[in-house]
Amino acid sequence: MARITKPVHQNTFTILMEQLQIGYVEAIAATAGCTMNIMHRDTFRLDALIVRHRDNFDETHLWVQLKSTTKTPPATEGDFVFPFKNQEQLDRLRRPAGGSPTILVVMVSHPEQSKWTEGSHDSLTLRHCCYWKSVADAEPQETRSELSVKMHRCQVFDAPGLLGIMDRIERGESL
Numbered sequence: 001m002a003r004i005t006k007p008v009h010q011n012t013f014t015i016l017m018e019q020l021q022i023g024y025v026e027a028i029a030a031t032a033g034c035t036m037n038i039m040h041r042d043t044f045r046l047d048a049l050i051v052r053h054r055d056n057f058d059e060t061h062l063w064v065q066l067k068s069t070t071k072t073p074p075a076t077e078g079d080f081v082f083p084f085k086n087q088e089q090l091d092r093l094r095r096p097a098g099g100s101p102t103i104l105v106v107m108v109s110h111p112e113q114s115k116w117t118e119g120s121h122d123s124l125t126l127r128h129c130c131y132w133k134s135v136a137d138a139e140p141q142e143t144r145s146e147l148s149v150k151m152h153r154c155q156v157f158d159a160p161g162l163l164g165i166m167d168r169i170e171r172g173e174s175l
Contacts, residue, residue, distance in 0.1 A: 013113065014068075016113065017068040017070070017107070017109060018066065018068060020068070020107070020109065020116055020117075020126070021066050021068050021105075021107040021130065022038060022048075022066070023126075024107060024126055024129075024130055025048065025050075025064065025066065025105060025130065025157070028130075028157060028158055028159055028162055029050050029162065031159040032052070032159040032160075032162040032163050032166070033052065033053075033163075034050050034051060034052045034053075034162065034166070035050070035051050035053070036048050036049070036050050036051075037049045037050075037051065044063065044092070044097035044098065044102075045065075045089075045092045046063045046064065046065050046092070046097055046102060047064055047065055047066040048063070048064045048066065049061060049062070049063055049064070049100075050062045050063075050064060050162070052166045054170075060166050060169050060170050061098070061100035061169075062100060062101060062102075062103065062165060062166065062169060063096075063097040063098075063100055063101070063102040063103070064102070064103055064104075064105050065092075065093055065102060065103070065104050065105070066105050066107070067082060067104065067105070067106045067107070068106070068107040068108075068109060069082065069106060069107070069108055069109070070108075070109050070110065070111040071111075072108045077153055077154075078153055079150050079151060079152050079153065080108075080150075080151050080153070081148040081149070081150055081151070082104070082106050082148060082149050082151050083147065083148045084147045084148065084149065086147070087147055090135065090147055090149065093135045093136075094135055094136050095136075096136075100169075101134065101136065101169060101175055102134075102135075102136070103132050103133060103134050103135075103165070103175065104132065104133050104134075104135055104149065104151075105130050105131070105132050105157050106130060106131050106132075106133075106151055107128070107129070107130045108128050108129065108130075108131070109127070109128055110127055110128060115127055129156055129157070129158070130156070130157035131151045131152065131153060131155050131156060131157060132155050132156075132157040132161065132165070133149060133151055133152065133155060134174070134175035135149055136174070136175070137174065
């Protein structure tokens with residue numbers, strides 16, 4: 001099990017991981033022409049609603065459950081397993097929320113907080129990335145007595161990926 005090697009502040013490390021992921025997902029949503037509404041109350045036990053406004057009368061909704069980990073080594077290919085604490089968490093992701101689909105978005109970050117971002121005059125770089133998965137039809141993976149979901153590194157959560165998800169929702173296709 002990887003451990004956090006140099007957090008800026010140990011007591012707030014998990015909160016800061018969540019904050020980094022929210023910034024990442026909001027930036028992706030904005031780039032894709034969508035808005036992201038953070039659920040400050042535990043609505044449907046999901047973290048955010050991403051909305052694509054198609055015109056003044058029509059919208060496409062996607063519910064998102066955000067999770068972060070420093071225990072998965074960053075890589076560019078292959079799969080990794082993300083564990084859930086209990087069956088209820090995973091079951092919630094399998095059901096549509098308010099008639100809209102849900103996806104899991106997992107951010108893989110470096111265990112050293114100082115390596116999460118790098119800024120320059122030309123850009124701000126967020127290290128590593130988020131991956132997405134619809135678990136509506138996915139079978140859970142039992143690993144070391146933890147309930148887990150296999151995440152595919154080919155499903156990067158980026159603006160083209162989000163647009164593809166929204167297009168599939170609008171066509172009535174499964175994710």
